[in-house]
Amino acid sequence: MESILGIHEAALLYRARRMDVLAANLANADTPKYQARDLDFSTALDGAFAAATRLTTTDPRHLALDASSRTDALKYRVPHQPSLDGNTVEADLESARYAENAISYQASLLFAGNRISTLRAALTGGR
């Protein structure tokens, strides 16, 4: 059965994880040799679809192919202006991405909330 929140549940998890990744980049903006990272959206989307269409295992010896067994979407960033100490964090770009990610998180939250209101309306007959 499909989850009540649909794709928005996976989207919220992706946005929350990306929030951590970008926070780690911003935290290490002054750390020498730190390599900035980010999550790749399309890889994460493929992972979410794969989790939704899970392979059925009919034998205990079958391998479970879940989302966690897929390669992680965490990739290293290519800096526009690398710095002398080997740090590849560009703080202003990272904070812009962080803000964008926060907006997307709120959008997913809104969609998920609307699903819940829809279900509530159906359950109560609109009263």
Added chain:
Amino acid sequence: MNTFSTFDIAGSALSAQSLRLNLTASNLANMHDVTGDPAGVYRARHAVFRASGQPFSQALAGVDVLGVVESTTPPTERYDPGNPQANAEGMVYAPSVNAMEEMANMISAQRSYQSNLEVINTAKQLLMRTLMLGQG
């Protein structure tokens, strides 16, 4: 995955940056401490940052302060026989703190502190909204 790891990550950065700010304050405060003994002179201190956790691991890293290093720049020597701290030859030694460098460090620490605080505030707002999910 820990829901609250954003707070740990940005919090570690806040503490690291405030240490850096404290060291800058210490360096600027002791800029004019003169002494008659070149070995006993104050040396500028700087924090060394390192990403916490294993390098190149998939885990997300906060900031660790690896340690505080003292500057190896030799102290500046000055002839000042009237100074009560002067040695037998009338020389005093002042720390080689570069005020310009310290001010630049201070601004950088301040900016980083601000951006990490912004990260925490945004994360807090998002989590508060998540807690309210379905109550509207």
